[in-house]
Amino acid sequence: MSGIRLGLVGVGKIARDQHFPSIEATDGIALAAAASRSASVDGIANFTSLTEMLSGTEIDAVGLCTPPQVRYALALEALKAGRHVLLEKPPGATLSEVEDLVEVAREKGVTLFATWHSRFAPAVEPAWDWLAKRSVRRAVITWKEDVRRWHPGQEWIWEPGGLGVFDPGINALSIATHILPTTFFLTGSTLSFPENRQAPIAAKLAFTDANGLDLTADFDWRQEGPQTWDIVVETEDGGSLELSEGGKKLTLDGKPVIDEPDAEYRGIYRHFVDLVGSGTSDVDIAPLRHVADAFMLGRRETVDAFHEEPI
Template sequence: MSIKSAPIRLSIVGVGKIVRDQHLPSIAKNADYQLIAAASRNGTVDGIDNFKSIEAMLEAVPSIEAVSLCMPPQFRYEAARTALDAGKHVFLEKPPGATLSEVADLEALAASKGLSLFASWHSRYAPAVEAAKAFLASTKINSVEVIWKEDVRHWHPNQDWIWAAGGLGVFDPGINALSIVTHIMPKPLFITAATLEFPENRDAPIAAAITFTDADKLPVTADFDWRQTGHQSWDIIAETEAGRMVLSEGGAKLSIDGKLVHDEPEQEYPALYARFAEIIKAGISDVDLAPLRHVADAFMLGRRKFVEAFVD
């Protein structure tokens, strides 16, 4: 007879749109968790204790076992260190931090304390991603094209932090594409060139054109743009010896030579929280920095091009 373990006593920090739309419903449906507290400067969660800061929350509710950090990446490092120093497991919304170095420091701290750190990449858990990975592993790839274009005014209205240094700009959605590409490609990619378009009044890019390759000189391109209105494009297209693969709608659908072969309902955030519970129970961390490393490389190698000012 198996004995069911008690639910993980979870708290959440940074109560904004993504938390209300994705995190809270996913947590509510997962029996592995009991949400007992939240901390946010502006938002609150009904039915639990709410605080203005993570420090106040951890002091008042010492029974918290894990913390989900959902504030902008520029502010995530200090909160993560605070949680880890208090002996809590930590879930990091994407991107896991503003820099590679700070996330590496958090990973080392978590390891030294025997705690679990989870760098979450929600797009990797889109329903057709694993099928795309299996298909690409089964054939020779001739080229790959990534098209990730959306309307920033629709998805991020009046969010100034995303345009600040460290906010990533168009790489905030673009890193979702990179998280899929780095997962499904059989061999590691590296950037060879990039052009980043910066509005003259912003510190983060509104568009990026990037070329990649791998050890076999595979041609790969990515086109990220935040100025697209109407239909939104989240597609990864691979020309292969087994046909043309299109992973569309952010990883939700997979087609081969125009035939839809995989289409299931989106369950990204429920899958993330299932994975977080899994690593906590296993006593391990899951911190893959490949998507963020590509963003850093794009800023390092990228040519800056200034374009007209952006007005929200």
């Protein structure tokens, strides 16, 4: 095995759907071990905990695919053991714990990478390049999907720290904070909580900046049928931009420019290999800060109970 020997903690849907094939397709890194209380991976060393994995096999880095509520303790253990750490999004349950991990990684001289997979969608960098030369007047984010399709049986997302609809919504915010050539901030939010849940199932957000930007976001987890992951931007200089399908497609002034297959997680692992090689970290907490602000300024409304099986 050559390159970075990676141990992955958490063998769930996202690990199997995205991480495993992306690691296999990326030069300079290989999956050497996995830790899970209830699952295993063929062909590699398997453990029931991170502690067992760190002491039971040789690995250089740890990837954490666990729910965010338990991620800090795991990341801290790996960093203190001198391992590089890759964090699934969101990087943690709070801003303060992520900032603490940054300091620990610096002290130990290892890489910490807080991933935002949507930033690696094929149309995101071209969108950033186009907007960098323009002034933005208005932007509308519409991010609506079916929670039953993407998170079947995952109760942690409904608990405090699980973020609810912000689990997908933070993907949109990770793109917006990257491509918009301005620093924006929240002015108000309305959060819709099912009467039987501790996290919102929908959210409406309003943002602005020092120049009066009009930015709104509409997140909803109740959309059946086709899913909607769109960002539309209007500029002062003339011209408009639309990112659709989560950043796979780019349309400029009504003309399709990019429509490419998803390769987000391959981009994550290529970047991780480069970070480790250069001895640097990449931890941007701006998307998580906007989510925290949404809870701080949120007007709470109670909506119908959510059940895993429709009634």
